[in-house]
Amino acid sequence: MNIKPLADRVLVLPAPAEEKVGGIIIPDTAKEKPLHGKIVATGKGTKDEEMVLKAGDEVLYGKYSGTELEFEGEKYLMMRQSDVLAVIC
Numbered sequence: 244m245n246i247k248p249l250a251d252r253v254l255v256l257p258a259p260a261e262e263k264v265g266g267i268i269i270p271d272t273a274k275e276k277p278l279h280g281k282i283v284a285t286g287k288g289t290k291d292e293e294m295v296l297k298a299g300d301e302v303l304y305g306k307y308s309g310t311e312l313e314f315e316g317e318k319y320l321m322m323r324q325s326d327v328l329a330v331i332c
Contacts, residue, residue: 301331
């Protein structure tokens with residue numbers, strides 16, 4: 244990975260949106276944004292807030308959290324650690 248988040252930011256690979264619900268195929272325009280994903284990189288934290296998340300963690304985040312970016316054909320979200328709601332165990 245060539246992207247290294249700074250301070251208390253994390254880089255999240257969102258889970259793919261569901262393509263089909265019970266046999267009905269959902270068009271791209273109607274797909275809901277996924278609210279979970281996998282952390283692929285983290286910053287080192289700040290002096291006031293240590294980084295508790297690590298690469299590989301499966302996390303839940305808010306619907307409007309993060310900034311979307313595309314790198315090498317893959318879509319990611321960059322967000323602050325405080326935007327992450329929970330870690331999936």
